[in-house]
Amino acid sequence: MLIKLQLKKNDLSSWLLIFFLVAIVILSTVSDLFQTPVLVGHDVNRYKFLFDKDELKNVSAIDLKNNLTNVSLGNQKTHWQMTAPKSLPANEETVQKIISAIEGIKIREVHTLDQINISHFSLDNPLMQISFKFDNAEAILKMKFGLINSIDNLTYVTLSDKDAIYEVEAVKLPIESYDLAEFIESRPMPFNISDIEQLEIYRGSKKQNILQLSIHQKDGIWLDRANSEIASEQVNQYLQQLTAVRSYMIIDSVTDEQKKIIDDYLSNLAYSVYIQIGGQEFALHASNIIGGIADLKIEKKLYFIVAPEDRAISYLLHKDVQSIFSKRQSDFPKSSAKRPFD
Structure with missing residues (x-):
């Protein structure tokens, strides 16, 4: 009785081993079907x-x-x-x-x-x-x-x-x-500084003709209004700061009431900025510090508006960055670089 039982156990073990080996072969084959790369x-x-x-x-x-x-x-x-x-x-x-x-x-x-x-x-x-x-x-x-x-x-x-x-x-x-x-681009002036050919900043609107900064590039050299060479390193540093300014909020859709408030703020400009790239001019208008806008959760006297002419949106910027628009011609000294044949 003991011997017969042992034989049955051995038979069962053999069949289990055979089943296990067959299962491995089948799984390996299926895995190959999935994983084998075929270059076509x-x-x-x-x-x-x-x-x-x-x-x-x-x-x-x-x-x-x-x-x-x-x-x-x-x-x-x-x-x-x-x-x-x-x-x-x-x-x-x-x-x-x-x-x-x-x-x-x-x-x-x-x-x-x-x-x-x-x-x-x-x-x-x-x-x-x-x-x-x-x-x-x-x-x-x-x-x-x-x-x-x-x-x-x-x-x-x-x-x-x-x-x-x-x-x-x-x-x-x-x-x-x-x-x-x-x-979403949160910068009002998302330009590559190497592409900028000319920059003008007016106090108020351009119509008021209070030009506080005018610089342009010629043959890789930055010049002021009088066509005198100015320090390129300082110009590039400033342009880097200007183009890196990011908004606190983008206003892309407004109610009639909000539009009227924004238009009122922009009717009395703090600065107007004109940037020329590839012969094309891009204009941006910056308001004074604003009191608030209906239904917008912003603190009063903390922000100002920048509105690009080529975009049907406005940017809300923190007042701490407004000083970047106040650069004057005198902030860029004449270049001391000596050039051949000068």
Whole structure:
């Protein structure tokens, strides 16, 4: 009796072992189906980067959707503009960083594009989607980003013009967690200082003709109103401060009552600023310190308004930065640099 029981136990152990080995073989086969990369035709030659050099150079519009926001951006040549969900100037730095990060994506493996892999890599419910539209092209390039492997920091991407799934290094920006605020330009003067050709600041409105500062650039040299060379280092430092000023609040939609109050504040200007870039002039009007605006929760006598002429919005700035508009010609000394043949 004891012997028979022992034999049955041995038989059971053998069958369990066989079943276990078969299960391992099946699981390994299924895993290979999911994980084995398959390089497809033309993709072999671009196995390093997802995009060729300068492929995203002529982007004219971007649509981006993640779990926090859905934004549309348009390239206006002089600046990027958010077109949805609001019409606001877009944060140039954010846009350029996104394009650079996408350009730098490196491919690790290429997988077959089929329903099993699409589901396995969560591309049927993507973490993020980005669409690019290009100058002089009707086709729109659509990207979908699947799950991110937290162990090796790899993710999975599909391109609308390619029949493959790319296993790539995760984008070096947390774009999937960007909210709407990341895409809004909070600076009234979001210009590159290297592009600025001329700056004029008037006390009050330009019509009052109280010009307190006028500088312009010629052949890389900054000159004052009298065409005398001034210290470029100080000019660049000031332009850096001017273009770095950020608003406390952007006023993009107003009631009739609020519009009347804002118009009243701007009818008595503290400063008018005119910046020339590429032969195009950009004007901004700065109010005096304001008392308040109906239905806006702001403290009285703490802010002033800056209204760009080319944008249907106003910026609310803290009074501490108003002094940056008070620069005068005398604040920029003549250059002491000696030049050849002077």
